[in-house]
């Protein structure tokens with residue numbers, strides 16, 4: 001067994017890191033305060049082909065392998081969780097169309113998403129239905145052979161304020177289904193949501209569908225296959241992105257602590273020489289290494305098409321989101337009052353890390369599925 | 381039982397324990413599997429038999445039984 005990046009993966013990692021250091025980190029607190037990502041940065045991300053990171057080159061994608069895609073997520077996550085979430089959403093929707101969409105859908109949308117011309121969002125959650133996704137209430141009612149009508153209400157939709165295209169989940173003849181809805185569809189209203197705890201530049205919105213008429217050919221996959229495999233294809237990639245993004249949050253916090261503790265003196269000595277600070281730095285380091293290894297393993301299994309990859313991605317996401325919360329909380333502790341200031345990055349990381357334990361499946365839902373996985377894998 | 385069916389069954393019995401699984405047991409109708417497992421099943425079939433399951437293959441009847449999956453693979457190879 002060898003855990004080693006290829007030369008190409010290392011070159012990509014360096015390029016991602018340089019981009020994040022130059023284009024994202026200096027402005028990340030500003031994104032957080034203004035609750036938006038500037039258009040100029042969105043264009044830069046698109047020019048780097050990060051929105052089509054996992055798409056083949058024929059659609060303008062980057063054709064990254066899963067390890068390289070993980071490294072991109074780590075680096076973006078180290079800089080700004082909202083930027084990573086933006087990129088994640090584009091890839092989630094693009095990959096899902098690529099895997100389960102019709103040829104027409106692929107031709108129409110993939111190149112546009114990869115180039116940033118079309119911004120995509122994923123609309124599953126509703127005010128009354130979060131974790132229990134099988135019971136969503138949005139309805140797709142057949143109008144005739146060529147159209148159906150959407151009625152329902154979606155909430156907490158990342159990029160909902162600015163998206164051009166929504167992958168929307170609902171029930172068609174009682175069967176869970178997924179459909180592409182364009183932003184200008186009559187009857188679709190978007191209400192911005194602001195003031196969230198973290199990932200504040202995600203430009204969330206509520207979506208109201210009031211008798212929206214949509215062509216039947218906008219269905220992605222068939223009626224009844226909206227969650228498995230269509231939705232899960234997206235969520236699996238989303239969880240993988242979050243898992244690596246949390247490693248990025250942890251890495252940012254560790255680097256900030258090492259820097260601060262090396263320069264700040266109390267009781268006549270640098271913080272780094274106080275043993276209780278060393279304990280925190282040591283635990284951050286160890287957990288970060290463990291979390292990164294889980295991500296590498298899950299990524300390699302996904303790359304190989306291993307049937308357990310989906311579960312190992314859940315293991316990684318559960319571990320690293322919890323880890324990022326603990327590391328970010330301790331990073332604020334190491335920084336004292338400075339860490340509580342709105343000018344510091346660590347307080348932003350702490351707020352962002354908490355969100356990671358909730359989105360794309362809460363920690364509790366992950367625990368339930370991981371326990372089930374353990375019974376299957378290890379029962380006599 | 382042909383080799384393909386044996387391979388499918390070997391995979392399924394790792395998940396569906398304590399149940400007498402036949403070639404025509406309806407694994408979905410019987411509530412024997414959950415949604416994550418259904419996704420794992422698709423991933424398994426794609427990798428094990430080097431096939432790509434596409435939009436047009438998404439019919440429950442293609443995945444209901446070992447026999448149905450065997451037919452699907454046969455038609456795709």
Ligand SMILES: Cc1cc2nc3c(=O)[nH]c(=O)nc-3n(C[C@H](O)[C@H](O)[C@H](O)COP(=O)(O)OP(=O)(O)OC[C@H]3O[C@@H](n4cnc5c(N)ncnc54)[C@H](O)[C@@H]3O)c2cc1C
Nearest residue numbers: 122123124125129130131156157158358359360361362364
């Ligand atoms: C910043 C942000 C961005 C988001 N972006 C999107 C998006 O782009 N698209 C989208 O569709 N959704 C999005 N969401 C919604 C997110 O997916 C949901 O918040 C998540 O699925 C949890 O659902 P919920 O908030 O309704 O919590 P609930 O499901 O109501 O859960 C509340 C609590 O109960 C626990 N719980 C629930 N069921 C069980 C159980 N069986 N056993 C034990 N505990 C349980 C949960 O773990 C949680 O702690 C976003 C949310 C946030 C905060």
